[in-house]
Amino acid sequence: MLPKGASREAVLPLLDDLGGLRPGTSDEVRQRSGVPAADVYGVGTFYSLLREPEAGVRVCQGLSCQLHGCEDLKADLDAAGVANTWASCLGRCDVAPASWDPDAEEPPVTTHLSPDDPDLPLNLSGRDAESYDALRRVRREGPEWLLGELETSGLSGRGGAGFPAHIKWRAIRNQEETERYVVLNADEGEPGTFKDREVMLRRPHLVIEGLAIAAEVLEARDVYLYTRGEFRRAVHAMERAVEEAKTRGDLDDELRWHFVEGHGAYICGEETALLESLEGKRGMPRMKPPFPVEKGFRGKPTLIQNVETIANMTAIVLRGGQWWKDLGATQPGTKLYCMSGHVNKPGVYEAPMGTSMAELLELAGGVDGTLKAFSPGGASSGYLPASKVDVTMDFKSLQEEGCMLGSAGVVVLNETVDMVEAALHQAIFFEYESCGQCSPCRIGTQIVRQTLERYLENRDPAALSHLDEVSWGMEQASICGLGQAASWPLTSAIKYFPGEFGRSA
Numbered sequence: 001m002l003p004k005g006a007s008r009e010a011v012l013p014l015l016d017d018l019g020g021l022r023p024g025t026s027d028e029v030r031q032r033s034g035v036p037a038a039d040v041y042g043v044g045t046f047y048s049l050l051r052e053p054e055a056g057v058r059v060c061q062g063l064s065c066q067l068h069g070c071e072d073l074k075a076d077l078d079a080a081g082v083a084n085t086w087a088s089c090l091g092r093c094d095v096a097p098a099s100w101d102p103d104a105e106e107p108p109v110t111t112h113l114s115p116d117d118p119d120l121p122l123n124l125s126g127r128d129a130e131s132y133d134a135l136r137r138v139r140r141e142g143p144e145w146l147l148g149e150l151e152t153s154g155l156s157g158r159g160g161a162g163f164p165a166h167i168k169w170r171a172i173r174n175q176e177e178t179e180r181y182v183v184l185n186a187d188e189g190e191p192g193t194f195k196d197r198e199v200m201l202r203r204p205h206l207v208i209e210g211l212a213i214a215a216e217v218l219e220a221r222d223v224y225l226y227t228r229g230e231f232r233r234a235v236h237a238m239e240r241a242v243e244e245a246k247t248r249g250d251l252d253d254e255l256r257w258h259f260v261e262g263h264g265a266y267i268c269g270e271e272t273a274l275l276e277s278l279e280g281k282r283g284m285p286r287m288k289p290p291f292p293v294e295k296g297f298r299g300k301p302t303l304i305q306n307v308e309t310i311a312n313m314t315a316i317v318l319r320g321g322q323w324w325k326d327l328g329a330t331q332p333g334t335k336l337y338c339m340s341g342h343v344n345k346p347g348v349y350e351a352p353m354g355t356s357m358a359e360l361l362e363l364a365g366g367v368d369g370t371l372k373a374f375s376p377g378g379a380s381s382g383y384l385p386a387s388k389v390d391v392t393m394d395f396k397s398l399q400e401e402g403c404m405l406g407s408a409g410v411v412v413l414n415e416t417v418d419m420v421e422a423a424l425h426q427a428i429f430f431e432y433e434s435c436g437q438c439s440p441c442r443i444g445t446q447i448v449r450q451t452l453e454r455y456l457e458n459r460d461p462a463a464l465s466h467l468d469e470v471s472w473g474m475e476q477a478s479i480c481g482l483g484q485a486a487s488w489p490l491t492s493a494i495k496y497f498p499g500e501f502g503r504s505a
């Protein structure tokens with residue numbers, strides 16, 4: 001129990017204002033929030049950007065950055081005497097090897113995009129929609145009309161799970177509780193993924209209009225935008241968009257906008273960990289059910305939606321659910337595919353949902369070298385071999401292949417890549433980012449990493465002998481998707497490249 005009058009929600013913003021955990025800050029936060037200092041310290045140490053405020057430049061060690069020489073970049077910084085540390089992922093796989101200095105102005109990223117085409121709902125190369133006609137139309141037609149269009153569209157979540165949006169929206173409208181929240185998940189931490197960054201930078205009004213539509217339909221008065229701490233430019237773009245829309249009278253004056261920056265914890269992208277973080281706690285996923293639509297932020301019904309998902313609302317409202325649905329090749333709509341690793345034009349490509357991997361490679365300027373393997377949907381999705389290049393990149397087809405589309409962070413590997421090393425990079429990521437709350441994940445991720453390191457010592461397959469049991473335990477007994485999928489990069493690499501793991505095909 002907290003002391004009376006204490007504000008836990010104030011803890012993370014205060015720690016942020018004070019520049020992270022330094023001697024004396026826990027006590028200062030205690031004085032200003034009423035939360036005991038030990039509690040403040042415990043929360044602060046969970047978040048890498050608060051835990052190590054003086055670590056200097058962060059060098060990304062995500063898979064794409066590994067493929068493009070992050071070790072050399074770090075060695076150069078060391079040699080030049082520049083303070084630096086590893087970061088799990090910086091969301092800049094398209095400009096690998098990436099680094100980021102929290103104390104300097106964030107440099108702009110120039111990425112490749114699909115060409116300007118007004119028939120693309122997000123059309124990142126086009127002009128931002130600023131009319132707010134979609135919001136006006138929803139006000140005119142009413143919530144039931146909007147929910148009908150949303151259902152017709154078949155829009156499913158673009159954050160990774162692919163859950164139908166209309167089901168969540170209806171579930172919230174059916175709650176008796178009238179205090180409701182809308183939360184934007186802009187934490188984008190999955191290695192290989194950087195699409196939400198581009199949507200927020202290039203189409204901030206689409207994001208703000210989508211959120212305003214959600215608030216209108218769900219009768220919410222507060223919108224929270226939880227954005228990863230490394231994306232300050234994106235936050236400023238959205239703050240500007242809110243101010244512009246307010247000045248023009250497009251937004252309801254009573255709607256409150258809350259911008260919240262993440263602090264460097266990948267797990268806070270998981271929706272219930274994000275809610276814990278918003279409430280000023282360590283970002284540890286909650287057991288589900290209850291789901292956030294019933295008991296979310298502050299225990300109230302909450303819509304949590306990914307940036308790409310919400311940004312599609314304007315096109316669905318203005319051009320119709322059926323129009324949007326028909327854009328898809330195998331499943332509804334278009335999809336933002338992030339292409340990085342060994343491709344000639346890394347970037348964000350909007351294409352019909354279910355575009356084949358071969359076509360995506362063409363969009364991204366072809367493979368730099370010869371295709372060996374690819375990770376279709378972020379670190380959690382595992383690997384597929386070059387022989388699967390014709391697979392259609394949608395939720396269903398990839399699930400049938402035993403992997404997943406996830407956040408569509410596609411990382412391409414050429415013939416020079418050692419699959420054991422590739423699996424090890426992902427294992428290190430998951431071990432570091434596990435919140436540690438449940439033992440199958442906390443211990444399992446350690447075992448997976450140790451197993452690979454042991455195997456690499458002399459490539460003796462005996463080192464891999466207990467892997468199937470460990471992987472099974474992690475999949476079956478972990479609380480959240482991190483632990484459930486953390487062994488997939490290794491198990492898929494063994495499945496498709498048995499020779500590299502000392503096994504016969």
Ligand SMILES: Cc1cc2nc3c(=O)[nH]c(=O)nc-3n(C[C@H](O)[C@H](O)[C@H](O)COP(=O)(O)O)c2cc1C
Pocket residue numbers: 156157158159160161162163185186187188189190266267268269270271272304305306307309310480481482
């Ligand atoms: C380990 C883990 C990390 C996740 N990271 C993100 C993320 O960075 N961004 C995101 O939108 N969803 C992420 N998700 C999915 C969210 O939990 C949730 O499904 C999503 O925010 C719902 O929005 P959507 O339906 O629009 O996709 C993650 C899930 C897991 C298990």
Ligand code: SF4
Pocket residue numbers: 267284285433434435436437438439441442478479480481482483484
């Ligand atoms: S699976 Fe891992 S990240 Fe998820 S709750 Fe358990 S320990 Fe935390």
